[in-house]
Amino acid sequence: MAAGDEAQHSTPVYLGALLDDGEGATVTLAAGETRLVAHRAVLVAGSPVFAAMFRHDTAESRGGLVDVADVDGPVLRELLTYLYTLCAPQLASLAPRLLAAADKYGVASLKAQCEQQLASGLTVDDAAATAVLAVRHCCPGLRQAAVSYVKAHTHRVMATQGWADAVRTRPEDVVQLSGLLAETPPESSSPASPGPSAATQPPSGAAARHTRPPPDDAAVSRLRSLSQQERGRRLIEAARQGAAEQLRELLAAGADVEAREEEVWWGGSRTTLHLAARGGHVAAASCLVGAGAEVDARTSLGQRTPLHLAAQWGHAGVVRLLVGTSADPNARDRWGQTPLHRAAEEGHAETAAELLQAGADRRARDGGGRTPLDVARKNRKRELVYMLRQR
Secondary structure: OOHHHHHHHHHHHHHHHHHHHOOOOOEEEEEOOEEEEEOHHHHHHHOHHHHHHHOOOOHHHHHOEEEOOOOOHHHHHHHHHHHHHOOOOOOHHHHHHHHHHHHHOOOHHHHHHHHHHHHHOOOOOOHHHHHHHHHHOOOHHHHHHHHHHHHHOHHHHHOOHHHHHHHHHOHHHHHHHHHHHHHOOHHHOOOOOOOOOHHHOOOOHHHHHHOOOOOOHHHHHHHHOOOHHHHHHHHHHHHHHOOHHHHHHHHHOOOOOOOEEEOOOOOOEEEHHHHHHHHOOHHHHHHHHHOOOOOOOOOOOOOOOHHHHHHHOOOHHHHHHHHHOOOOOOOOOOOOOOHHHHHHHHOOHHHHHHHHHOOOOOOOOOOOOOOHHHHHHHOOOHHHHHHHHOO
């Protein structure tokens, strides 16, 4: 082995020993009763969230104590071990929780390895939980593999306790998953390895209309016999529920994609795309965009776009779809707020990250002169504060 190769293979071992020894460690990570010491330089190099935390005047930077919320002790240990050694654990039982922790702290390479481990070990009992995890943490490759697996074993998966638990604890994610199950084409039924590909990108324009099976002719014929008003009413309801197949049939029958819901209580209106975006219905939103829905349409009172609503409610998948089809990430509502302001106010870090990647202006000021960082600080959204402080 050449000297350079030997050094490359030995470095993780040395760093792993350094973690175990703890000499020179200046940071304490706390997860419940677990306390682990670490070196600040390693945390900064391995995680953009830790980097933002320690490069600014924060309580963690001054005191050296970091409360790692929503992560249990064994997972924290494996996350820290990976930051030192770049070696992912082979414990399948930890992969779901470790993926969530890697996503939260921006450790993309560990997240990808967890995706691969989960995709290669799908079973009937854990497929529902894995699919929901992939939807929640925006893992396109794992999502495709899990959805294909569930689609191939639908009745068996839906009879498991895992599916029942998902419906009970993550109803919004299950609704989105159901939409994906309804529209997954037969040719994608084989598991796919995680990673970006043309198949995982949201369709846009005319292409979106040709990536799905054609609507049922008999159903379309029946819908054509309805009045335009009734077709519009049904289109609005289908958008609200995220019923992508119904949307396709109604649109094929001539329903107006720009139909608006009139709100009796506050006198305003919003489009079907607003409704799909607010509900986090990726499949429905994709169908509407493909049919020509205006991505920057405004609600009549608040002047908010679908992207504002998706950001406010934390639907990162819809945000990714909309910015991928030219939605304006810096659109202003009636109060001068951008979608990033809305994500910051509610504490949706994953959504904010998608907006920033799409070119959202973190220094934009609303009508009250507040930036998204100001909004995050006021609402004590710590993770957003760390993210928005980065230059």
